[in-house]
Amino acid sequence: MAKIVGGYATSHVPAIGVAIDQAKTEEPYWQPVFAGYEWSRKWIEEVKPDVVFVVYNDHATAFSLELIPTFALGCAAEYAPADEGWGARPVPTVHGHPELAWHIAQSVILDEFDITIVNDMEVDHGLTVPLSLAFGQPHAWPCAVIPLAVNVVQYPPPTGNRCLQFGKAIRKAIESFPHDMRVVVFGTGGMSHQLQAQRAGLINPEFDQRFLDLLVNDPDAAAAIPHVDYLRDAGSEGIELVMWLVMRGALGDDVKELHRHYHVPASNTAVGHLVLEPK
Amino acid sequence: MAKIVGGYATSHVPAIGVAIDQAKTEEPYWQPVFAGYEWSRKWIEEVKPDVVFVVYNDHATAFSLELIPTFALGCAAEYAPADEGWGARPVPTVHGHPELAWHIAQSVILDEFDITIVNDMEVDHGLTVPLSLAFGQPHAWPCAVIPLAVNVVQYPPPTGNRCLQFGKAIRKAIESFPHDMRVVVFGTGGMSHQLQAQRAGLINPEFDQRFLDLLVNDPDAAAAIPHVDYLRDAGSEGIELVMWLVMRGALGDDVKELHRHYHVPASNTAVGHLVLEPK
């Protein structure tokens, strides 16, 4: 049977992708950002997932105002890295896992999650930056990837509680897949940041650290945070953090925190990173 | 405040559209089909809805295997009738109600329904045939239309229970819209029919009549019907009936049945039609 062997949360700041692609990771500005990922690079190399299930958001790339899915689950065989306006990132094509992805799709729909199944989609920095942080710059990604794109651009995103419950349904789906397989679930985006208007640059380390603590030890409390609190206290783009709750739900009731990293800034954003293990 | 003043369920057989468009409604084959809609033509003329909220399914028209939303809510200003392979139906452009539709979208997402918002969509016979049955052949449709496209083509559709609960959330959303407005909710598709393979032509009047009875008087029992029962007993395309449960949920706990019509056949399908009033 398939098994969820770890949870991996990280910010997905586009500038982190640029720093990797342009070999700037040792520069003084970037070195403290990347130092916090060294431990988890080794961890994931040892864990050797067959599949990573990546909860991320599309940033007006594959989806536009024409069509806004709350949860879009990728069931395709592959996903091309997208040109977001600055040219496509020089990273490998992402290979999917259609069999497991479709299994999850069927399971969660019957569990009353109203997902959108997607078979043709480009992926943006929201998905590729976490892969780069986890796996570096290989010629091909070392495992299959199942993308789950969550709407956090158009208000309202799904509630924190809905994300947590969806994570639990994903866990049930993955654990009922009748093939041996090791899965790591990624939650991406955040932490506090605001990219827009006169309040751009907002950073709130207290909010972020409390969120990390609750996510690990009291996910129901984290899931109860209303949207307005994210918007106000973590910045208008800090609401991406609801996606971490999907990952947390997929890990089961109790987890062990294996690794934590927090650094300000990367470009406009507070960088947070967690590695969790189901207990 | 906006108010749901009625529920209107009907099959949406494409051949019914053809019969209307080609002026065959008085032919002996078609006359008994259309006779059952005369009462409800007058009813809706008297009810004068400002908006009809139409629960229907897209039949590989606006959506294909590239992207399959479980629930796609139309928030656009207009929707063009689609060419489904035989040329577009000669019916008026469908005008939406963006303000109410977006209000519903926000409300149901915060109520933890994971809809897809759609702003650019053609509509097929699933939506236009019910409009023709209700309103005849006007130069312009007499009211605004909010389309809700439900996936019933790719297995699995949402469960019956999910559809009923979604209807309740739609009711709450509509009734919290702060403008006076009369809304009729349409549930479309069904009744028993199978369009495909060696068992095509299946019709099950006992299933259909029992479904109508339960829908009116015991919606929870109707909502508990598992997918396999529809597929087996109402034909593979009879599973469209789950969409009637969305309409039923939107009508509130108790309803009065104002009108019922049932006829076999229209092309490959058993035609069913109900008009309900909230109590």
Add this chain to the structure above:
Amino acid sequence: MSGNDYHDIPGTFVFDAEQSRQGYHLNMFCMSLRQAKNREAFLADEAAYLDRYPMTAEQRQAVLSRDWNEMLRLGGNIYYTSKLAATDGITFQDLAAIMTGMDRDAYREMMLAGGRPIEGNRTKGDWDNG
């Protein structure tokens, strides 16, 4: 009724994940026929048109020979294959007749008489014994 397994329904292909994955390119070919210009291009040179869609040799042959049940078996879905039927000028009712192996008038008569009954058509066992 025998349990909750839809694979036990006779003469029926439930369009589930497995069918959908298998039939992806076949169905996307059919989908392209929604556009009049594609219907024309297909009819003008079927083989060349089909080269645009990486379907299997079996699927391609089923399309070329209009083997409607075989298309469904190989992952086609009726709402997609009906677009090929539309391109050929075949209605939904006549398409259904063809798939059942009945002639058009006999199928129409069956429908007028109330359709195919559920009794004897519930399970594969019904058909094997029938």
Add this chain to the structure above:
Amino acid sequence: MSGNDYHDIPGTFVFDAEQSRQGYHLNMFCMSLRQAKNREAFLADEAAYLDRYPMTAEQRQAVLSRDWNEMLRLGGNIYYTSKLAATDGITFQDLAAIMTGMDRDAYREMMLAGGRPIEGNRTKGDWDNG
């Protein structure tokens, strides 16, 4: 914190239904700039390119004059308008600096020093009093 009304957050446009409806064509224009050929066509003749999108005169002027906050006020969303910034060769960080009214280096210094603090930036009242 003052209640649950996101309209009380200072210097922030929450991209809700109202903003989204208002900004539809503005954002869809920005979306078109994902494609390199469109970025070139836009830069070659901005006015002609904008004629393709039925935005309001105010929105059009905000685009032409690169009034980034005004675009947001008129329904633009940052993930869309950032595609216009990309077309101009402006990074996310420099775009943020421009919108705050700070110069690029001052904004960068603020971020290096820990960013804009939440204290004093929670509510519109904070700003009015500050």
